[in-house]
Amino acid sequence: MSKRSPLRRVIIYGGALLLAFFWFAPFVLVFIGSVLPEVNLLSFPPTWFADPPNLQTYEYIFTGKVPESYEQRGALRSMISNEVRDVPRAVLNSIVVATAVMVINVIFGSLAAYAYARIRFPGRTAAFNFVLMSRLIPSVAIAVPYYLIVQAFGLINTYWALIAIYSVLTLPFTTLVLTLYFRGLPEEIDEAARVEGASPWRILRDITIPLALPSIIGAGLFSFMLAYSEFLFALFITTTSDRRTLPVILGALSANTDVTWNMLMASIAVGTIPTLLLAIPVWRFMVRGLTSGAVRG
Amino acid sequence: MAAPALLLVALFTLYPVGRALYQSTRIESPIFPSRFVGLQNYRDVLGGIYFQGAAGTTLWFAAVTVPLLVILGVLVALLLNESFVGNAILRVGMLLPWALPATVAGLVWKWIFLDSWGALNAGLYTAGLIDNYIAWLTTPDLARTAVIVVFIWTQLPLTAIFLLAALQAIPGELYDAAAVDGAGVFRRFWNITLPGIRPMLVIVTLYAVLMAFTNFDIVYSLTQGGPGTATTMLTYFTWVESFKKLDFGAGSALAVVIALASLAVILVLVRVIPKGALVEERA
Numbered sequence: 044m045s046k047r048s049p050l051r052r053v054i055i056y057g058g059a060l061l062l063a064f065f066w067f068a069p070f071v072l073v074f075i076g077s078v079l080p081e082v083n084l085l086s087f088p089p090t091w092f093a094d095p096p097n098l099q100t101y102e103y104i105f106t107g108k109v110p111e112s113y114e115q116r117g118a119l120r121s122m123i124s125n126e127v128r129d130v131p132r133a134v135l136n137s138i139v140v141a142t143a144v145m146v147i148n149v150i151f152g153s154l155a156a157y158a159y160a161r162i163r164f165p166g167r168t169a170a171f172n173f174v175l176m177s178r179l180i181p182s183v184a185i186a187v188p189y190y191l192i193v194q195a196f197g198l199i200n201t202y203w204a205l206i207a208i209y210s211v212l213t214l215p216f217t218t219l220v221l222t223l224y225f226r227g228l229p230e231e232i233d234e235a236a237r238v239e240g241a242s243p244w245r246i247l248r249d250i251t252i253p254l255a256l257p258s259i260i261g262a263g264l265f266s267f268m269l270a271y272s273e274f275l276f277a278l279f280i281t282t283t284s285d286r287r288t289l290p291v292i293l294g295a296l297s298a299n300t301d302v303t304w305n306m307l308m309a310s311i312a313v314g315t316i317p318t319l320l321l322a323i324p325v326w327r328f329m330v331r332g333l334t335s336g337a338v339r340g
Numbered sequence: 341m342a343a344p345a346l347l348l349v350a351l352f353t354l355y356p357v358g359r360a361l362y363q364s365t366r367i368e369s370p371i372f373p374s375r376f377v378g379l380q381n382y383r384d385v386l387g388g389i390y391f392q393g394a395a396g397t398t399l400w401f402a403a404v405t406v407p408l409l410v411i412l413g414v415l416v417a418l419l420l421n422e423s424f425v426g427n428a429i430l431r432v433g434m435l436l437p438w439a440l441p442a443t444v445a446g447l448v449w450k451w452i453f454l455d456s457w458g459a460l461n462a463g464l465y466t467a468g469l470i471d472n473y474i475a476w477l478t479t480p481d482l483a484r485t486a487v488i489v490v491f492i493w494t495q496l497p498l499t500a501i502f503l504l505a506a507l508q509a510i511p512g513e514l515y516d517a518a519a520v521d522g523a524g525v526f527r528r529f530w531n532i533t534l535p536g537i538r539p540m541l542v543i544v545t546l547y548a549v550l551m552a553f554t555n556f557d558i559v560y561s562l563t564q565g566g567p568g569t570a571t572t573m574l575t576y577f578t579w580v581e582s583f584k585k586l587d588f589g590a591g592s593a594l595a596v597v598i599a600l601a602s603l604a605v606i607l608v609l610v611r612v613i614p615k616g617a618l619v620e621e622r623a
Contacts, residue, residue: 058415059419063426073448087457181574181595182575183556184356187359187360271441294443307451319436
């Protein structure tokens with residue numbers, strides 16, 4: 044890199060700071076909100092830090108030990124909802140469902156993408172476009188029909204229903220990305236293998252998949268993230284708290300007037316931890332794997 | 341090999357779409373007997389002032405957020421393409437807002453924007469910038485702005501990352517050659533950067549349009565379409581018709597209208613885009 048003018052450095056660092064503030068400040072505020080007593084949060088004029096912060100909200104979520112401030116009856120609040128104790132279970136539900144969706148995407152997405160990229164068959168373009176266009180339909184539009192399908196199969200309130208729906212929602216994108224990537228792989232290698240007598244399966248297993256692995260992992264993680272986040276379908280497919288996913292539980296908590304703001308913030312923080320843990324692998328695989336195919340065209 | 345994926349998608353696409361079309365021509369609700377009413381639902385829905393309001397808000401929202409997302413996306417990508425201390429933290433960390441479930445993002449920002457004890461009001465008041473709390477979420481224009489801010493917060497990371505990948509694929513020699521020829525920053529951007537990222541710009545724009553038209557979770561958790569109907573967009577309106585009023589016929593008619601509208605927008609965009617910008621068909 045050549046020497047930069049001071050003005051350019053100011054712009055770069057200024058922009059970076061601004062961006063960091065915009066992206067991270069909300070997370071910091073959630074954490075602050077989760078460790079302060081609610082009396083302080085609701086005070087006007089605001090005296091957030093009048094009392095020392097504590098981790099009692101987290102303690103309650105994981106162990107059920109009621110925070111001290113709730114013991115003082117007749118104070119601002121003495122209500123507490125044990126609904127927040129469903130949060131760890133909800134995180135687990137979301138992870139189970141999202142992992143299954145990821146596995147399905149990796150397997151069926153690679154197969155479909157390989158077919159689109161390498162094998163000629165009648166109606167290929169039409170089928171490809173159909174898969175892509177199917178994502179144009181807003182979820183709200185198909186919510187009722189989906190509910191009826193799930194009901195017909197007797198799968199209301201099961202992981203299976205969520206896994207099936209999310210797989211359908213994510214497969215088009217996975218297929219698109221992997222198709223673009225597979226097309227970018229040199230076809231000569233395939234040719235050579237075919238001359239040697241390798242079957243399409245063999246070529247896929249021993250050549251294409253190893254070459255495209257970062258991209259496949261990336262697309263898989265992407266589908267994991269989407270499944271982990273989905274709200275609308277999970278809202279009416281799940282009916283009991285032992286099957287509800289994180290977005291549904293948090294949505295319910297925010298509408299529950301017995302849940303204090305610091306409890307809600309602590310719940311959000313707990314629900315964000317898996318996301319935090321995944322950020323680095325997602326960056327490594329997804330960003331490189333997903334984008335390289337599209338960039339090269 | 342494509343068959344399993346295709347079958348799965350077909351079962352969950354053709355049937356629901358068919359079902360939605362069927363329902364849209366009938367009175368469908370848990371209370372009344374189902375019966376065929378032709379295009380009555382479409383007439384009722386399209387003629388109603390609430391639909392027109394929601395459609396207007398949706399178009400306005402897309403018209404504001406799509407250009408904003410693409411322009412900010414390019415700026416952020418250009419910034420992240422520079423080397424500076426903390427670049428890696430910013431790149432990885434910015435995945436967080438995107439990876440957060442949109443409903444949760446709405447809740448996080450609700451805590452910031454809340455009228456009576458939100459963090460933004462508390463901060464501005466403590467800093468002495470305001471004397472009274474501002475009703476961010478109950479003033480129509482401010483509430484709309486709040487929805488836009490949260491939408492940008494959740495969608496900008498992915499937009500910027502994809503554009504960054506495109507930037508990094510541009511050969512550095514091009515810039516060196518241009519610098520030798522004495523081309524300035526803007527000339528270089530216009531003649532090298534922009535053509536280089538054009539295919540990705542198209543993808544990112546299409547994605548932004550799609551997200552702007554189908555976004556629902558943020559409105560649901562941040563404003564519930566309010567105050568009044570200020571932030572009620574078509575998806576939220578559909579939700580109200582279907583699941584609050586339990587009028588599945590009207591809800592389905594609306595859904596069909598939204599799907600056709602986003603299809604029309606995408607088709608127009610695909611036409612407008614210069615040929616060869618999307619390198620897709622090679623076979």
